[in-house]
Amino acid sequence: MKKEYEKFIESKRHMCEENDAFEPADYSKYDVKKGLRDVQGNGVIVGLTEVSQVDGTIVVDGVKTECEGILRYRGYSIEELTQGFLNKRFGFEEISYLIMFGKLPNKKELEEYMGILNQNRKLPKTFTRDVIMKAANKDVMNAISREVLFLASYDDDALDNSIDNVLRQCLYLITVFPMLTVYSYHAYNHYINGQSMYIHNPDPHLSTAENFLRMLRPDKKYTELEATVLDLALVLHMEHGGGNNSTFTTRVTTSTGSDTYSVIAAAMSSLKGPKHGGANLKVMDMMTDIKKHVKDPDDIDALTDYLNKILDKKAFDGSGLIYGMGHAIYTKSDPRASVFKSFVAELAKDKGCEKDLKYYTNIERIAPALIMAHKHNNKSVCANVDFYSGFVYEMLDIPKEVYTPLFATARIVGWSAHRVEELISSNKIVRPAYVNVHEPLDYVPLEKR
Numbered sequence: 001m002k003k004e005y006e007k008f009i010e011s012k013r014h015m016c017e018e019n020d021a022f023e024p025a026d027y028s029k030y031d032v033k034k035g036l037r038d039v040q041g042n043g044v045i046v047g048l049t050e051v052s053q054v055d056g057t058i059v060v061d062g063v064k065t066e067c068e069g070i071l072r073y074r075g076y077s078i079e080e081l082t083q084g085f086l087n088k089r090f091g092f093e094e095i096s097y098l099i100m101f102g103k104l105p106n107k108k109e110l111e112e113y114m115g116i117l118n119q120n121r122k123l124p125k126t127f128t129r130d131v132i133m134k135a136a137n138k139d140v141m142n143a144i145s146r147e148v149l150f151l152a153s154y155d156d157d158a159l160d161n162s163i164d165n166v167l168r169q170c171l172y173l174i175t176v177f178p179m180l181t182v183y184s185y186h187a188y189n190h191y192i193n194g195q196s197m198y199i200h201n202p203d204p205h206l207s208t209a210e211n212f213l214r215m216l217r218p219d220k221k222y223t224e225l226e227a228t229v230l231d232l233a234l235v236l237h238m239e240h241g242g243g244n245n246s247t248f249t250t251r252v253t254t255s256t257g258s259d260t261y262s263v264i265a266a267a268m269s270s271l272k273g274p275k276h277g278g279a280n281l282k283v284m285d286m287m288t289d290i291k292k293h294v295k296d297p298d299d300i301d302a303l304t305d306y307l308n309k310i311l312d313k314k315a316f317d318g319s320g321l322i323y324g325m326g327h328a329i330y331t332k333s334d335p336r337a338s339v340f341k342s343f344v345a346e347l348a349k350d351k352g353c354e355k356d357l358k359y360y361t362n363i364e365r366i367a368p369a370l371i372m373a374h375k376h377n378n379k380s381v382c383a384n385v386d387f388y389s390g391f392v393y394e395m396l397d398i399p400k401e402v403y404t405p406l407f408a409t410a411r412i413v414g415w416s417a418h419r420v421e422e423l424i425s426s427n428k429i430v431r432p433a434y435v436n437v438h439e440p441l442d443y444v445p446l447e448k449r
Contacts, residue, residue: 022437030435036243041328043243047251048425050074051099051417054241056330066380069330069338073239074098078335082232090207090231092238093117096174096413099239100167100420118204120175121211124154128199132183136191140405141272143184145265148173152261159259163423169260170416177412178208181405182215188401209234212409216398225350226396229343233392236336236385237407239414241329246270246277250415252430254422267415268408277404280390283324284400287359287391289316297358304366311374320374324387325367336385344388351395360391 027034036044055070071078073095081098085091097105097113105113131150137143151173152158157165183199190197198218202211209231213222242251249270253263271277293315294302309315310322327334348357368381393403 026437030437032435036432037328043328046430047242049242049418049421050102051414051421052239052241054243054329056327056332066331069327069333069335069382071240071335074102076104078236078339082235082339086228086232090209090227091235092208092231092410095235095238099413099417100170116171117175117208120172121179121202121204123176123179124151127151127154128183132180133187133191136187137184138188138192138401139272140181140184140188140401141268141277141408143188144177144180144405144408145268145272147180147184148261148265148268151176152259155261158261161257161259161423163420166260166420166423170412170419173260173264174412174416177409178202178212179215181402181409182212184405185216185399185402189399207231208409212406213396216402223350225347229347229392230396232340232343233389233406234410236340237389237410239411239417242418244276245273246411247414247418250418251422254419255426255428255430257429260419263419264412264415267412271408271411272404277407279323279384279386280393280403280407281400283387284390284394286310286316286323287356290359290363294359297355297362300362300366303359303362304370307363307367307370308374311370322363322367322371325364325371325383326381327384330382330384331380333382334384337383337388340385340388340392344392347392347395353391353395356391360388 026032033044036046038044051074053070053072053075056066057064058067059065073081076098081095082091085094093114094105094110097110127147127150131147132143135143135146137146155169158169160166179202186197186199189195196218200215200220202215206214207227210222210227213227213230214220240247242248246267250263250267253266258266274282290303290306294306297303306315307322311320313320344360345357348354364383364387367383371381372378390403393400393406398406
């Protein structure tokens, strides 16, 4: 029976491949913006936002020109924001306030906000046991998505889309996402991997980054440097414009009138895709492969030869991609990677990972020219934040299963801000058009087919 079913599926796959494929020329014929991008690869403008600005080009004398990457949260550059809190305090709480409410908090406002977050740092009674532990999943992202939907059943006003209620829901989810992430991983690690189980409650006196490490580790211990670097990573991943897939999913689903829990679950489903949230995992796999074939990171000739093999689809996964290099918008630099690098170096020194760091720094230096040569164009290529983030998480002893959920723990702030903005600023459901390219057919009765 199983073999018959497999044969059936295989035959239908061939039918789908035959009937669902388009001629590449049709996209040009009908002026289709495939992937919602124009022929230059730029995103089609479908909306307005006050939340953040993401740019890799500027217009000079009417000509679009490459520039150093620009990332602004609510008008403030990411460089200024991070300089403002680094070495003084943790930034997740302050910057999430900015992104959610549109202004930097003063001391009193920040203290009030942190108090609200601390009040929210708890899951419903028995939720950890009944929902997280009893349905462990090897895919932590899937587990969290299910848990988010389950939380709706504990909310008497789950379907209320008033701004007051949506803000309440979003702030709650922002606060409990670290718990959902860590506890879901522990459930997976125990029930599927057979490892020891431990659940640590968050400490209301600690920051989001500190609590994440505290809950993740069996001894609850971490260094100030570790917490600082993780906090910075969360801030850098917190928001990235309305056009990235998961945020656009947030806005599209919000436009239907759906509830907060369903909207965030939809965003999670988008982020878990390897083309979106899993990029740093591909970087880590690639670096493992490179280290096997190039033993000395300072052997530039050997490194160059192997990178060329990757680009020629003769090495690693055959994709022809050097993962972590290049970005849909940034050209000369990714400001997130630029901010991150000095702390990556400091953490690598602290962890004794300087040799590993050399692979990253040397590849970042030589790969852009190789990529441009293979593509035969002059569009600049830079390392993006995913190039370094997996390496940082590895040095922090964060399991790979948690990499993308950790991304979500940060990005839920941006999703929440865009959801609120969509509710306030737009009253139209997002409804793009598709051109049907199938010719009309006359119906054939069953007995004549």
